[in-house]
Amino acid sequence: MNGLLVSDFDFELPEELIAQQPPAERGASRMMLLDRATGEIEDRQFAEFASQLRAGDLLVLNNSRVIPARLYARRTLRREKEKPTGRIEVMLTEPAGENQWRALVRPGRKIAIGEHLVFPAPSGEIVLEADVLERGQFGDRLIEFAPVDDFFGVLERIGHMPLPPYIYRDDVSNDRERYQTVYSQENGSVAAPTAGLHFTPEILDELAASGVEIARITLHVGLGTFAPLRVERVDEVKLHRERYTLSADAADALNCAVSEHRRIVAVGTTVVRTLEHCAQQAADEPLKPHSGTTEIFISPGFKFRLVRAMLTNFHLPQSSLLMLVSAFAGRENVLAAYRHAVQERYRFFSYGDCMFIS
Numbered sequence: 001m002n003g004l005l006v007s008d009f010d011f012e013l014p015e016e017l018i019a020q021q022p023p024a025e026r027g028a029s030r031m032m033l034l035d036r037a038t039g040e041i042e043d044r045q046f047a048e049f050a051s052q053l054r055a056g057d058l059l060v061l062n063n064s065r066v067i068p069a070r071l072y073a074r075r076t077l078r079r080e081k082e083k084p085t086g087r088i089e090v091m092l093t094e095p096a097g098e099n100q101w102r103a104l105v106r107p108g109r110k111i112a113i114g115e116h117l118v119f120p121a122p123s124g125e126i127v128l129e130a131d132v133l134e135r136g137q138f139g140d141r142l143i144e145f146a147p148v149d150d151f152f153g154v155l156e157r158i159g160h161m162p163l164p165p166y167i168y169r170d171d172v173s174n175d176r177e178r179y180q181t182v183y184s185q186e187n188g189s190v191a192a193p194t195a196g197l198h199f200t201p202e203i204l205d206e207l208a209a210s211g212v213e214i215a216r217i218t219l220h221v222g223l224g225t226f227a228p229l230r231v232e233r234v235d236e237v238k239l240h241r242e243r244y245t246l247s248a249d250a251a252d253a254l255n256c257a258v259s260e261h262r263r264i265v266a267v268g269t270t271v272v273r274t275l276e277h278c279a280q281q282a283a284d285e286p287l288k289p290h291s292g293t294t295e296i297f298i299s300p301g302f303k304f305r306l307v308r309a310m311l312t313n314f315h316l317p318q319s320s321l322l323m324l325v326s327a328f329a330g331r332e333n334v335l336a337a338y339r340h341a342v343q344e345r346y347r348f349f350s351y352g353d354c355m356f357i358s
Contacts, residue, residue: 004234004300009326010317011338018166019351022178027200030346030353034337036329041340046198049311052356053265055211057309058257060250062193062270063216065184067092067152068159070171073117073130075110086110088117090130090143091162093190093223094243099145100133104223108139117143121158128154152187162190164226164350166316179350188220188243194313194350195268213262215253219244219270219294229318234299239320241293244274248289254306255286265309269321272307272328273298279305299323300331309358314341314348329357 023029031049033042053059069092088111091104105111111132119128127148134142148154161171161179171179181196183204208214224240231237254275257264266272277294278287297320310328315321326334337355346353 004331005232006229006234006237006318007232008234008331009319009322009335011335011342013317013342013348017342017345017348017352019347019349019353020167020169022174022197022351023347026178026182027198027203029198031198032337032341032346032353032355034329034333034355034357036333036357039330039333039336041337043344046354047203049198049203049356050206050210050212052358053207053210053212054263056213056260056262057265058213058215058253058262059207059265059267060215060217060254060271060275061181061183061196061199061267062219062274063181063183063185064189064193064218064220064270065187066161066180066189066192066221067187068155068176069093069162069190070160071119071128071155071158072160073119076116076118090117090119091190091223093140094220094241095188096142099147099151101143101145102136103141103143104139105141108141111141119158127158162223164191166226166349167351183216185216186218186220186245188218190223191221191225192350193219193221193268193270195311195354197351198311198354199267213253213257215250217244217246217250217271217274219274221270225321226316229320234323237297237299237320237323239295239297241295242270242273243291243293244277245291246274246278246287246289251287251289258306263308264306265311266307267311269310269312269315269324272310272324275306276302276304297323298327300327302327304328309356311354311356313350313354314338314346314352316349325355325357 029046031046071090073088089106093102115132117130118126129146130143161175220243277296
């Protein structure tokens with residue numbers, strides 16, 4: 001790690017550059033090109049993305065689907081048979097077993113172990129119930145829901161999209177579509193794999209027609225992606241656990257690309273982490289289809305085994321994702337590119353513009 005500090009990945013960002021809304025049309029974002037060998041920068045449009053890829057490239061997408069993970073509950077103590085009182089915000093973060101989820105609750109100090117929560121629909125009908133089983137290290141809770149026939153279907157009825165903490169507004173109906181990639185399929189993320197938000201079906205068709213192969217993996221993004229790093233040194237960073245699946249089709253496509261020396265292009269840091277984790281697990285053997293969890297932390301000095309180019313949004317200062325991008329393209333190159341992005345008024349973070357690094 002060369003003694004790097006978390007503060008070595010800081011940069012000045014005017015608050016007005018943090019995108020609060022998606023662009024008017026999907027696919028209309030700006031795109032910075034960064035040559036990681038030379039540090040050269042170009043300002044382009046994402047509509048030109050297909051021109052940056054070539055026939056034979058393998059483009060890898062994360063098909064995880066964001067669930068409406070922000071819920072509102074009322075609390076009652078079942079043993080006292082009280083009437084439900086007080087609205088509680090419950091943000092699901094990850095499944096923890098059958099009918100069990102880790103969750104952040106607000107106001108947290110009022111929610112004790114043994115509390116019984118009820119979740120009403122807009123009509124007032126109680127459609128979910130849960131008990132608080134444990135309290136976590138950072139104030140999160142382990143809650144267990146009473147079984148229902150279609151849990152994710154209920155979430156679609158009563159849940160709200162879990163917009164990131166730097167978007168200072170409530171979610172609206174448009175976020176149901178725009179905070180979701182057009183190729184999302186597998187329920188499980190509580191934050192969007194944002195590099196994929198730029199794609200339209202037409203752009204994907206254009207890529208396929210030009211000879212680009214497309215593979216899909218799944219990594220369910222947790223809220224830990226926004227968690228501040230609570231250490232000073234980079235070599236002390238420990239990341240959250242996230243669930244992933246490498247399908248047989250994706251493993252075959254990746255193995256074939258490697259054997260034929262074709263370029264593997266990752267859409268987003270979630271794809272980079274998944275692919276490089278799987279490559280580490282496989283060592284020098286071909287990839288095999290499987291599911292698991294990863295806590296992989298990628299920072300300068302990391303040896304990339306699979307990824308040769310990546311599309312990514314602009315990330316938070318002093319974040320693990322900025323460190324990952326710096327590991328891929330060089331810290332000085334990346335910080336220079338971020339200074340250029342600020343100067344040129346790029347839009348930052350989830351609903352912002354993107355960067356293609358090759």
